[in-house]
Amino acid sequence: MLVFCDIPVGDAGEVCCCRCRGGDAPPHTSIAELSEQIDSALRTVPDAGVLLSGVDSLDHGELGDLVKHAARAGASRIALRTSGRVLADAATARQLVRSGVRVVEVTFLGSSAQAHDALATTPGAFDTAAAGIAHVRAAADALGIRVAVRGRVRVCRHNLQDLPATVMRLAEMGVASISLACDPTLDPRRSVDWVRAACDTGTVNRVWVSVSGVGDGVLGDRSLHATDPITICEVPA
Numbered sequence: 001m002l003v004f005c006d007i008p009v010g011d012a013g014e015v016c017c018c019r020c021r022g023g024d025a026p027p028h029t030s031i032a033e034l035s036e037q038i039d040s041a042l043r044t045v046p047d048a049g050v051l052l053s054g055v056d057s058l059d060h061g062e063l064g065d066l067v068k069h070a071a072r073a074g075a076s077r078i079a080l081r082t083s084g085r086v087l088a089d090a091a092t093a094r095q096l097v098r099s100g101v102r103v104v105e106v107t108f109l110g111s112s113a114q115a116h117d118a119l120a121t122t123p124g125a126f127d128t129a130a131a132g133i134a135h136v137r138a139a140a141d142a143l144g145i146r147v148a149v150r151g152r153v154r155v156c157r158h159n160l161q162d163l164p165a166t167v168m169r170l171a172e173m174g175v176a177s178i179s180l181a182c183d184p185t186l187d188p189r190r191s192v193d194w195v196r197a198a199c200d201t202g203t204v205n206r207v208w209v210s211v212s213g214v215g216d217g218v219l220g221d222r223s224l225h226a227t228d229p230i231t232i233c234e235v236p237a
Helices: 031-044 063-072 090-099 113-120 125-143 160-173 188-204 220-226
Strands: 002-008 049-053 078-082 101-108 148-155 177-182 208-212 230-233
Touching: 002 031, 031 049, 031 063, 049 063, 049 101, 063 078, 063 090, 090 101, 090 125, 101 125, 101 160, 113 125, 125 148, 125 160, 148 160, 160 177, 160 188, 177 188, 188 208, 188 220, 208 220
Parallel strands: 002 049, 002 230, 049 078, 078 101, 101 148, 148 177, 177 208
Antiparallel strands: none
């Protein structure tokens, strides 16, 4: 089990459904403040990794320096959560792998360009995210470095029925695992069958699907899928 301290690079969350979110994303947090948060987190959770999340981490203007600081501070691994847009540039993907990033988690909202782009309100978002996954995997192979590329699905009532197809599509992209982050407002009675079907789709396609945000006992005989190979720790400010 890998443990990561979650360090949001801004106050807003990751890419999510346009019909669920509200307001514009605020600016990124300064590198000085983020560096202090990383130092504090690693003192609190020794030997942990650092996950840079929140507003797309790859859009932070000083991301390279932030990754270097996390490495100098003693992070066992460095992970990024992203929409994948910036990774569509192969040179950027290669540089991130060289800099020490060992886990890349790309967020999806649907199984196709039509479904994902509509909810993300960004034309071409699905294709660039898919290209980003391919570029990170290619860079890792070329450099002989092990990098875990994960798919992440923000699950809400607007993409619930697309979950099994989304898991299948991510499996086809070659991700190492898939995390389903369920909105807590989802009605378990209406969502459980689709979530279970998504877990089964992952099993059939030989990719592990983990589920978060659902209550105890909701998964029934799929309860093992509440286990994620990566543990994210939210460190108090």
